[in-house]
Amino acid sequence: MNEYQTIAAGLLSSGTAAMVIGYSEGSAKRVRPVFFTRPEEASTLVFDSRCVQNIAVYLTKKEIRTEGKIAIIASLPVMRSIIQLASEHQLSEEKIIVIGITPSGEVKQFNGFDALDAYVSSTTIEIEARYREKIEQVEKMTLTERWNFWKNELSACFKCYACRAACPMCYCTRCTVEMNQPQWIPVPSHTLGNFEWHIMRAMHLAGRCVDCNACAEACPLGIPFNLLTKQMILQFKKDFGGYNPSLKGLNILSSYLPDDKENFIQ
Amino acid sequence: MDEKNIYVPYRMRIEKITQEAPGVKTFRLKFVNDEDALSFSFKAGQFGEYSIFGAGESTFCIASSPTRKDYIECTFRQTGKVTSALASCEEGNVIGFRGPYGNIFPLDDWKGKNLLFIAGGIALPPMRCVIWNALDRRSEFGNITILYGARTVSDLVYKHELEEWGSRNDVKLITTVDPGGETPDWKGEKGFVPAVLEKMAPASANTIAIVCGPPVMIKYTFPVLDKLGFTDDTIYTTLENRMKCGFGKCGRCNVGKVYVCKDGPVFTYRQLKSLPAEY
Amino acid sequence: MIESYLLQSSSLTKLFNKLIETRHIYAPVKKGMVTSFNRVESLEEVAKDYIQTTISAKSILFLRNEILFHYKQENGDVKIMEPDLQRIPELVIWGCRPCDAKSFKSLHSVFNWDYKDIIYSSREARSAIISFSCNQADEYCFCTSAGSGPGHTEGSDILLTKLKSGDYLAEILTEKGQLIRDMIPAIFETPSSESKEDNLARIPIVFDTAGLKQKLEQAWNSELWITQSMRCLGCGACAFVCPSCSCFDIQDEKHGKEGVRSRCWDSCGFSLFTRHTSGHNPRETQAERWRQRIMHKFSYLPDQQGFTGCTGCGRCSRACPADMNIREHLAALINDSTSPENRVA
Numbered sequence: 001m002n003e004y005q006t007i008a009a010g011l012l013s014s015g016t017a018a019m020v021i022g023y024s025e026g027s028a029k030r031v032r033p034v035f036f037t038r039p040e041e042a043s044t045l046v047f048d049s050r051c052v053q054n055i056a057v058y059l060t061k062k063e064i065r066t067e068g069k070i071a072i073i074a075s076l077p078v079m080r081s082i083i084q085l086a087s088e089h090q091l092s093e094e095k096i097i098v099i100g101i102t103p104s105g106e107v108k109q110f111n112g113f114d115a116l117d118a119y120v121s122s123t124t125i126e127i128e129a130r131y132r133e134k135i136e137q138v139e140k141m142t143l144t145e146r147w148n149f150w151k152n153e154l155s156a157c158f159k160c161y162a163c164r165a166a167c168p169m170c171y172c173t174r175c176t177v178e179m180n181q182p183q184w185i186p187v188p189s190h191t192l193g194n195f196e197w198h199i200m201r202a203m204h205l206a207g208r209c210v211d212c213n214a215c216a217e218a219c220p221l222g223i224p225f226n227l228l229t230k231q232m233i234l235q236f237k238k239d240f241g242g243y244n245p246s247l248k249g250l251n252i253l254s255s256y257l258p259d260d261k262e263n264f265i266q
Numbered sequence: 267m268d269e270k271n272i273y274v275p276y277r278m279r280i281e282k283i284t285q286e287a288p289g290v291k292t293f294r295l296k297f298v299n300d301e302d303a304l305s306f307s308f309k310a311g312q313f314g315e316y317s318i319f320g321a322g323e324s325t326f327c328i329a330s331s332p333t334r335k336d337y338i339e340c341t342f343r344q345t346g347k348v349t350s351a352l353a354s355c356e357e358g359n360v361i362g363f364r365g366p367y368g369n370i371f372p373l374d375d376w377k378g379k380n381l382l383f384i385a386g387g388i389a390l391p392p393m394r395c396v397i398w399n400a401l402d403r404r405s406e407f408g409n410i411t412i413l414y415g416a417r418t419v420s421d422l423v424y425k426h427e428l429e430e431w432g433s434r435n436d437v438k439l440i441t442t443v444d445p446g447g448e449t450p451d452w453k454g455e456k457g458f459v460p461a462v463l464e465k466m467a468p469a470s471a472n473t474i475a476i477v478c479g480p481p482v483m484i485k486y487t488f489p490v491l492d493k494l495g496f497t498d499d500t501i502y503t504t505l506e507n508r509m510k511c512g513f514g515k516c517g518r519c520n521v522g523k524v525y526v527c528k529d530g531p532v533f534t535y536r537q538l539k540s541l542p543a544e545y
Numbered sequence: 546m547i548e549s550y551l552l553q554s555s556s557l558t559k560l561f562n563k564l565i566e567t568r569h570i571y572a573p574v575k576k577g578m579v580t581s582f583n584r585v586e587s588l589e590e591v592a593k594d595y596i597q598t599t600i601s602a603k604s605i606l607f608l609r610n611e612i613l614f615h616y617k618q619e620n621g622d623v624k625i626m627e628p629d630l631q632r633i634p635e636l637v638i639w640g641c642r643p644c645d646a647k648s649f650k651s652l653h654s655v656f657n658w659d660y661k662d663i664i665y666s667s668r669e670a671r672s673a674i675i676s677f678s679c680n681q682a683d684e685y686c687f688c689t690s691a692g693s694g695p696g697h698t699e700g701s702d703i704l705l706t707k708l709k710s711g712d713y714l715a716e717i718l719t720e721k722g723q724l725i726r727d728m729i730p731a732i733f734e735t736p737s738s739e740s741k742e743d744n745l746a747r748i749p750i751v752f753d754t755a756g757l758k759q760k761l762e763q764a765w766n767s768e769l770w771i772t773q774s775m776r777c778l779g780c781g782a783c784a785f786v787c788p789s790c791s792c793f794d795i796q797d798e799k800h801g802k803e804g805v806r807s808r809c810w811d812s813c814g815f816s817l818f819t820r821h822t823s824g825h826n827p828r829e830t831q832a833e834r835w836r837q838r839i840m841h842k843f844s845y846l847p848d849q850q851g852f853t854g855c856t857g858c859g860r861c862s863r864a865c866p867a868d869m870n871i872r873e874h875l876a877a878l879i880n881d882s883t884s885p886e887n888r889v890a
Binding site: 269270271272273274275277298317318319320321322323345346349358359360362481506507508510511513514515516517518519520521522523528542543544545 | 613614618621622655656658660661662663765791792793794795796797798799804811813821822823825827828833845848
Binding site for chain 3: 030032033053057063158160165218220
């Protein structure tokens with residue numbers, strides 16, 4: 001067994017963890033999230049570049065919370081999500097063990113959030129070049145062109161909410177889109193309703209999205225709404241020196257500093 | 267095309283609004299189109315989709331008797347988006363109504379039998395329809411007993427009708443409120459419906475029991491009826507689940523393989539026992 | 546009443562061009578990674594070599610948003626304007642797969658069950674379905690286990706099977722199909738002796754639906770509902786890409802004194818689907834919602850309508866962001882030994 005499999009098996013056999021959440025081989029050369037409680041299952045854990053689903057999403061689910069202490073195989077985006085969730089008081093430290101796997105393949109076990117926070121803080125969120133180029137392209141468009149670009153992309157959305165379901169930060173038990181007194185967002189998936197939905201979601205993720213890309217990976221229709229959150233991360237870099245989830249720092253958009261730029265007022 | 271668009275509601279004018287209890291109102295509705303009124307008919311137990319144009323539709327039973335032909339009535343508690351919109355209506359406003367949908371209380375099969383109605387809280391409306399239906403055909407049935415309970419005196423709905431039923435010689439009415447829900451001049455019973463039922467111990471011979479109420483009341487009432495000798499086929503109740511269409515297409519009101527909108531809302535206790543607890 | 550003809554490969558364009566003179570044609574169009582049914586003007590726009598479209602052909606007859614009526618409040622009354630169904634154009638669904646074509650049978654029966662839905666029915670009546678047999682499949686396909694198959698004819702008006710020669714075997718299956726043939730009879734030639742079966746994809750049978758139904762009758766309390774749905778995220782991707790899923794929501798939208806009431810796709814996987822206004826939810830957990838999805842398709846619908854609500858297209862598995870694989874899960878349910886015999890707790 002490799003290192004993370006051995007750690008996972010050890011945590012289960014010693015009773016330190018009641019369940020391990022990770023990835024195993026799925027169908028058609030895909031991987032799928034798995035929930036193991038027996039040490040012998042750990043040998044089927046896999047971790048590679050196919051593991052793009054953000055399994056931190058399961059940590060806030062009622063069915064999982066009641067399982068006891070959870071060990072989770074965590075890529076860097078999953079680690080970032082855990083810190084962001086912890087900073088929003090959604091996770092309890094004593095119930096989570098992080099078996100982190102760094103981008104260079106190093107396996108690091110984190111038993112507390114402080115160590116994980118220190119590691120996450122030592123990394124930076126970088127928007128991939130292909131997305132930066134696309135964002136630049138969209139930003140260079142005239143208003144009409146940009147409107148048409150988004151209309152064309154977002155009108156395809158049929159509101160299956162896979163983006164929301166795949167996102168660890170979308171943990172609200174009642175989403176704004178389901179509030180109906182008043183009805184903030186139209187329910188039908190027409191172009192207006194889709195615009196409102198995706199803009200609202202992007203706004204709610206501002207300063208919270210860790211750029212794991214799980215939403216875009218989940219979208220069955222390949223809609224590039226992740227450009228919105230990626231653009232915001234680039235904007236934070238310009239305006240506030242960048243965003244990284246942290247237990248110590250201030251939340252980037254819900255904190256005020258006297259020297260904050262006010263260049264949005266024009 | 268001579269076929270109808272089944273989603274288009276009748277237009278109904280609110281003729282009278284009665285405030286039954288805090289948050290609970292009854293609307294008396296008349297068809298805007300006379301032709302609709304003439305072609306419309308329903309039976310006790312059926313329900314409809316009531317709508318505010320722009321807010322949406324909501325499902326409740328038809329609370330008036332099918333023997334009162336020139337209007338229908340509905341009673342609802344203001345809870346969600348549509349019921350809040352309905353609650354803000356005034357007399358004279360036009361709302362939508364689709365129906366009637368669902369099965370019926372088999373009143374014709376109950377001829378010659380005693381009827382025991384047991385209702386709790388806001389669940390009197392579905393029963394009121396069949397009570398008035400039976401009272402309007404009074405000679406066809408044996409003893410008629412109504413046991414109705416609510417949390418507090420002010421939560422009792424249809425207060426005028428309760429008075430009317432209570433003053434009739436051919437109806438036995440017992441009202442009860444939960445302990446602590448009484449007012450100083452309350453003359454009815456104090457206690458939960460199942461306990462009061464057990465105390466009054468109605469005879470089960472040749473009697474049909476019709477039970478409507480919140481799930482917890484139903485849960486504790488069935489064993490009492492069982493103890494009193496009612497068989498599973500002589501106990502009727504109505505189920506409610508979230509619905510959109512009312513005619514078996516939107517796919518959300520099913521309890522196992524049974525659609526509340528098509529196979530219900532009226533079920534016998536025997537049928538209920540064969541269903542999973544998806545309600 | 547199946548009539549078979551040979552359609553030369555060059556005749557395909559003739560058929561398409563003849564149809565487009567009088568009808569709107571919807572066909573698979575590829576955009577990026579996604580293939581979906583769009584209105585097309587020429588055969589060149591139509592995708593080639595797709596195993597399956599991302600969204601099924603149901604989206605053409607059962608629109609994801611459908612206006613049921615417009616209303617306008619005036620003079621203390623409400624005026625209701627119904628959609629003019631006579632204006633629905635004659636449609637051709639071109640390039641449907643046999644599994645999608647078969648699923649129209651289940652949509653038809655749900656929309657005609659006791660109450661006839663004339664909005665769906667009018668569009669259906671004006672549509673002709675020209676399907677193409679599958680000569681390739683992927684590991685998500687399981688039509689042969691779900692009462693369909695790569696050359697299944699049910700639901701199609703014309704089924705075209707591509708032969709090794711590049712020509713097509715054309716099976717005219719319905720009166721609508723005959724009408725199309727009669728529009729351009731010259732291209733429908735005497736068939737060759739080449740067998741249809743030899744030109745179809747091989748899709749192994751993994752279970753039989755009758756056995757599955759029988760098993761599900763006993764499976765209410767199975768542990769598998771919980772273990773299989775553990776990774777389910779509770780989105781609606783499976784239902785929305787499904788050719789048979791027909792559950793919907795009804796919603797009003799208003800702009801001042803006027804507005805619309807419309808119907809839009811909904812999914813039993815959403816937690817709000819069955820939630821009462823009181824907050825009570827008859828299907829509180831994802832496991833219960835997963836059970837509903839499977840039971841509805843493989844137990845309730847067979848009882849109510851006589852066929853399953855699944856034709857084995859595999860789209861739900863392809864679309865699932867958490868790799869819920871319906872074929873695998875159904876096979877597991879058939880071999881399940883965890884369910885107590887008592888059907889209801």
